[in-house]
Amino acid sequence: MDYLALNDAIKKGELGNLYLFQGEENFTKERSLRRIMELWKDQLPEINLSVYQDTAGEDELVAAINALPMMADRRLVVVKDCPALQSRGGDMPQLLETVKDLPETTMAIFFMRGKADGKRSLTKALKPYAVEFPRLGEKEMLQYLRVDARRRGLAWDGGAAERLIFQVGDDMACVALEAEKLYAAVQEGRITQEDVERYGTRNITANVFQMMDQVLRGRMGEAMVRLEEVLSEGEQPVMLLGGIAYRIRGLMVAKAAELGRMTQGEAIKKLRGSRYFFQNASREAKKYSEAQICQAMMAVTEAEFAIKSGRMRDKAAVVSAIFSGFGVRG
Numbered sequence: 382m383d384y385l386a387l388n389d390a391i392k393k394g395e396l397g398n399l400y401l402f403q404g405e406e407n408f409t410k411e412r413s414l415r416r417i418m419e420l421w422k423d424q425l426p427e428i429n430l431s432v433y434q435d436t437a438g439e440d441e442l443v444a445a446i447n448a449l450p451m452m453a454d455r456r457l458v459v460v461k462d463c464p465a466l467q468s469r470g471g472d473m474p475q476l477l478e479t480v481k482d483l484p485e486t487t488m489a490i491f492f493m494r495g496k497a498d499g500k501r502s503l504t505k506a507l508k509p510y511a512v513e514f515p516r517l518g519e520k521e522m523l524q525y526l527r528v529d530a531r532r533r534g535l536a537w538d539g540g541a542a543e544r545l546i547f548q549v550g551d552d553m554a555c556v557a558l559e560a561e562k563l564y565a566a567v568q569e570g571r572i573t574q575e576d577v578e579r580y581g582t583r584n585i586t587a588n589v590f591q592m593m594d595q596v597l598r599g600r601m602g603e604a605m606v607r608l609e610e611v612l613s614e615g616e617q618p619v620m621l622l623g624g625i626a627y628r629i630r631g632l633m634v635a636k637a638a639e640l641g642r643m644t645q646g647e648a649i650k651k652l653r654g655s656r657y658f659f660q661n662a663s664r665e666a667k668k669y670s671e672a673q674i675c676q677a678m679m680a681v682t683e684a685e686f687a688i689k690s691g692r693m694r695d696k697a698a699v700v701s702a703i704f705s706g707f708g709v710r711g
Contacts, residue, residue: 384409387512391416398455399483401466401507403493404514408553413512414459414492424453435462439473446479446487458489466497466504477503517553519655522546525553526560530572533564538573543657545577547590589624590661596703597665604703618688618695622702626681631662632674639666680705 384406390396396417402410421430428451433442442460450456464470465477480503483489491497497504497511517525526542549559563572566580592611595604611621631652638648638659649659666674684702688695 382512384413384512384514387413388416391420396420396488397510398485398488399480399507399510400489401491401493401497401504401511402514403496403511405495405516406514406553407494408557409517410492410494410514413514414490417490418457418459421453421457425451429453429456430459431456432459433461435464435470439465439476442473443475443479446476446489447484448487450486454486456487458487459492460489461492462494463491463503466491466493466501466507468498468500470501472501473503477506480506516551519543519546519551519657522551522553522556526556529557529560530564534569535564535567536571538571540657541572541574541577543655544574547655547657548577589621589628592621593625593628597668601704605700608699608703612696618699621699622681622685622688625699625702626678628662629674629678629681631658632666632669633671633678635659635662635666636669636671636674639663640671676705 384404387400391413402414404410418426418430424430431445433445437460442458442463445456445458448456463473463476465473480489491503491507497507499505499508523542523546526545527537530537545559545563546556549555563576563580567576589611592604592607595601595607608621612618634643634648634651637643638645643651645659649656652658652662669677681702683705684698686692687701688698
């Protein structure tokens with residue numbers, strides 16, 4: 382079962398008695414768990430809802446699962462990061478037998494912050510009840526942001542939500558946190574790209590993206606000012622080279638798509654599913670020949686080697702990479 386099917390079951394009131402939540406995307410996992418826990422808010426939750434962490438003992442877990450509900454049809458027992466589901470955890474044979482013969486009056490959710498170890502006996506027993514939470518792609522993240530904004534009486538302007546995801550990164554929890562800041566700042570109407578720029582937190586990719594925007598437009602003076610700002614914020618020059626290389630790879634992929642070597646969908650997939658990045662890269666790639674883009678990547682590679690070999694100081698290497706790669710446009 383995937384998380385969408387689970388959410389549908391929650392909505393329809395058709396939940397089963399046993400689940401294993403696992404996968405990379407902890408944000409949607411936590412959100413689904415909260416939705417289920419809310420179903421117990423009027424059913425004496427202090428008695429009928431129990432949450433256990435990885436420090437809970439086997440006897441305690443078995444007793445909780447076997448306990449009868451009070452003035453409710455079912456108890457809810459949540460077990461987070463159970464050691465018996467992890468590679469280094471000890472076996473829990475009594476818990477395994479209890480799960481195999483789960484009381485109808487208990488709903489048990491085994492919640493893993495990552496993925497359960499498939500070799501463990503408890504994991505094998507829970508496999509038919511597993512709900513997968515894969516890392517969200519840009520499409521799913523955009524859908525979440527649109528629905529979330531609509532629920533608050535707000536809307537995203539064209540490109541604003543895409544800009545937020547690119548600026549913050551692909552961690553849904555961070556994106557949701559930044560969106561909350563924007564909702565509080567804007568309060569009503571539409572959230573624009575300018576709002577994202579004004580209120581949003583930047584990751585290193587976004588900092589480099591803004592600096593490279595100036596470079597690719599031939600505004601070297603402005604790019605150098607932005608470089609100084611980024612360095613003063615504590616970014617390491619060698620990390621900036623990684624960000625610059627990522628931007629140039631975007632140009633290479635966009636140029637390949639422009640030349641018909643791959644479809645737009647294939648290009649977007651190569652760029653971590655970011656349509657926003659692809660659209661910007663496509664616009665800039667038209668200004669350069671394929672040879673110039675390859676030359677820019679070579680300049681970054683040489684700058685990184687110069688830093689690691691001690692031949693050139695960090696900042697000088699970054700400046701050299703920028704001017705060698707993009708100082709002259711054909």
